[in-house]
Amino acid sequence: KQEVTQIPAALSVPEGENLVLNCSFTDSAIYNLQWFRQDPGKGLTSLLLIQSSQREQTSGRLNASLDKSSGRSTLYIAASQPGDSATYLCAVKQIDSWGKLQFGAGTQVVVTP
Amino acid sequence: GAGVSQSPSNKVTEKGKDVELRCDPISGHTALYWYRQSLGQGLEFLIYFQGNSAPDKSGLPSDRFSAERTGGSVSTLTIQRTQQEDSAVYLCASSRTPGQGYYEQYFGPGTRLTVT
Numbered sequence: 001k002q003e004v005t006q007i008p009a010a011l012s013v014p015e016g017e018n019l020v021l022n023c024s025f026t027d028s029a030i031y032n033l034q035w036f037r038q039d040p041g042k043g044l045t046s047l048l049l050i051q052s053s054q055r056e057q058t059s060g061r062l063n064a065s066l067d068k069s070s071g072r073s074t075l076y077i078a079a080s081q082p083g084d085s086a087t088y089l090c091a092v093k094q095i096d097s098w099g100k101l102q103f104g105a106g107t108q109v110v111v112t113p
Numbered sequence: 114g115a116g117v118s119q120s121p122s123n124k125v126t127e128k129g130k131d132v133e134l135r136c137d138p139i140s141g142h143t144a145l146y147w148y149r150q151s152l153g154q155g156l157e158f159l160i161y162f163q164g165n166s167a168p169d170k171s172g173l174p175s176d177r178f179s180a181e182r183t184g185g186s187v188s189t190l191t192i193q194r195t196q197q198e199d200s201a202v203y204l205c206a207s208s209r210t211p212g213q214g215y216y217e218q219y220f221g222p223g224t225r226l227t228v229t
Contacts, residue, residue, distance in 0.1 A: 032216055043117075043204055044220040089156065093216055098169035099144055099208070100158035101218060 002027040004092055006104035014112050019077035021107050023090035028068050031093045034101065035064055035075050038087045047088075048075070052095075080111045115139070117221035119205050125227045126195055134190045134224045138207030145188050146208075146218060147180060148172075151201035159203075162188060163210070195228045202226070 003026045013019060023033070032051045036044040048057045048064045050073065056065045061078040077084055087108045091101035118137045126132050138145050147159040161169040162182045173179070177196075182188040192199055202225050206218040 034217065036220075041225075043222040044206075046217055046219060049217045091156075098161045098163075099216065100146065100161055100169060100172065101148075101206075102158070103156040105155050 002092065002094055002102050004090060004102055004104040006088075006090060006107050008107060009105065010108040010110075012110040012112060013080055015080060015082060017080055019075075019080050019084065019109060019111075021075040021077075021088050021090075021109070023073040023075070023104055025071045025073075025092050025102075027094065028071055029095045030068065031095050033064075033066055033073050033090060033092050035062075035073075036089045036091065038089060038106070044089065080109075082111050082113050085109055085111050117205055117207050117219055119203075119221040119224050121224060122222065123225045123227075125229060128197060128228055129194055131191065131193045132195055132226065134192075134203050134226070136188045136190070136205030136221060138186065138188070138205070139219055141209070142207035142219075143185060143210045144208045145182060146206045147188070147190050148204045148206065149201045150204060150223070154201075156204070159190070192226075195226075197228050200226055200228045 005024045030052055034049045035047040038044050050057045050066045063076045066073045087106045089103055089106040091103045120135045145162040150156045158172040160180050164185045165182050177193045180190045202223040204223045206220045208218045
């Protein structure tokens with residue numbers, strides 16, 4: 001059974017520092033991994049999608065890496081801003097599933113001015 | 114273009130009543146998913162639709178939960194005889210058809226259900 005873990009559960013950094021968010025999964029038979037952002041009381045915003053054949057994806061200040069064999073993904077956010085404060089979730093899609101995503105519990109990030 | 118929309122945004126109901134939650138996916142997305150987010154359980158998958166068919170219903174927690182999709186578009190999640198443990202945020206997502214290379218799922222804002 002796939003288990004997705006995100007550590008730490010919460011993180012506070014001063015503005016300008018780089019953020020490093022970790023996601024690990026127990027079953028490497030994944031089709032892809034997706035990172036989301038969730039603001040309080042809101043839905044999920046897709047940040048990056050990494051296919052299992054890829055090692056990393058980049059979008060602006062965001063960079064996500066994937067090491068499928070070791071069951072790890074890392075989301076890097078460069079030069080953090082107070083607007084980056086949110087909960088970040090990772091989710092994996094299993095190769096043998098119809099399409100459902102299995103989520104980690106998330107990392108709550110606070111960027112202080 | 115328009116994103117995934119859900120209605121109502123908030124629903125308060127009494128224990129034992131039935132509720133219907135609606136999801137309008139992104140136009141052209143044939144895959145539709147329902148998830149539930151609660152404090153104790155995190156984000157859980159409920160059901161997956163491809164077109165009007167639901168090949169994966171494995172996440173529905175009991176037979177009080179059902180869902181349908183019509184015209185390959187709008188979906189309704191129905192909870193009968195609601196219980197307090199059904200209180201959660203119900204999220205809908207849609208994506209392009211598997212096989213077109215992209216499985217990126219786009220989420221709606223959710224419906225917050227409170228059962229009193």
